Amino acid sequence: MIDVKMVLLGPPGAGKGTQAEALMKRLGVPAISTGDILRDAVKRETPVGLEAKAFMDAGKLVPDEVVIGIVVERISKADCKDGFILDGVPRTTVQAKVLDEQGIDIDIVLSIEISDEDIVARLGGRRACPDCNAIYHIESNPPIREDECDKCGGALGIRKDDEKETVLNRLVEYHNETEPLKAYYGAQGKLKTVDNIPGIAETTAAIFAALGI
Numbered sequence: 001m002i003d004v005k006m007v008l009l010g011p012p013g014a015g016k017g018t019q020a021e022a023l024m025k026r027l028g029v030p031a032i033s034t035g036d037i038l039r040d041a042v043k044r045e046t047p048v049g050l051e052a053k054a055f056m057d058a059g060k061l062v063p064d065e066v067v068i069g070i071v072v073e074r075i076s077k078a079d080c081k082d083g084f085i086l087d088g089v090p091r092t093t094v095q096a097k098v099l100d101e102q103g104i105d106i107d108i109v110l111s112i113e114i115s116d117e118d119i120v121a122r123l124g125g126r127r128a129c130p131d132c133n134a135i136y137h138i139e140s141n142p143p144i145r146e147d148e149c150d151k152c153g154g155a156l157g158i159r160k161d162d163e164k165e166t167v168l169n170r171l172v173e174y175h176n177e178t179e180p181l182k183a184y185y186g187a188q189g190k191l192k193t194v195d196n197i198p199g200i201a202e203t204t205a206a207i208f209a210a211l212g213i
Helices: 016-027 034-044 047-057 064-075 093-101 116-124 164-178 180-186 200-211
Strands: 004-009 031-033 083-087 108-113 126-128 135-137 191-195
Touching: 004 016, 004 180, 016 031, 016 083, 016 200, 031 034, 031 064, 034 047, 034 064, 047 064, 064 093, 093 180, 108 180, 108 200, 116 126, 116 164, 164 180, 180 191, 191 200
Parallel strands: 004 083, 004 108, 031 083, 108 191
Antiparallel strands: 126 135
């Protein structure tokens, strides 16, 4: 187990979730997805979860302070005492500054670099099962039977999030709001970058090499 507090950066579809799992196994610290802990806090009706739910029910974005409050609540648990891997937060420099103010000292920020063109091609090839949420890719991870889920037999389709127009909008948002974090953490000497390589295992190996683990 290695004591490390890490943030993963990269555009939507860069493979952050997949690489977070690989890093979790290698480092022995939990990988924490903002979306997952937000839903969990709302479900458990924690104080910050109830606060977030009020904004969500009103159709409003959850404020930075509430998002960070949920993150702080999660990383205060015993399994994070030796470190953690954050995926999806901070999303903006404002959130990063709030983390700093909360005394959450990040050690390493790893950015997975991949072109917009490759992201559009990658996400356009994804297929999802609406019944069991299994994810496939027509090239890198195809189902045994075309358009049929291997796990439950459900009909596979393209999620709204993976449609080209949606992906392009999410990329604009990433470049405007999240990419400036590279400069923010780079100025602190905490940024490492890794070019995405075709093949999950190859990208994982490049990440491990960059981190020296």
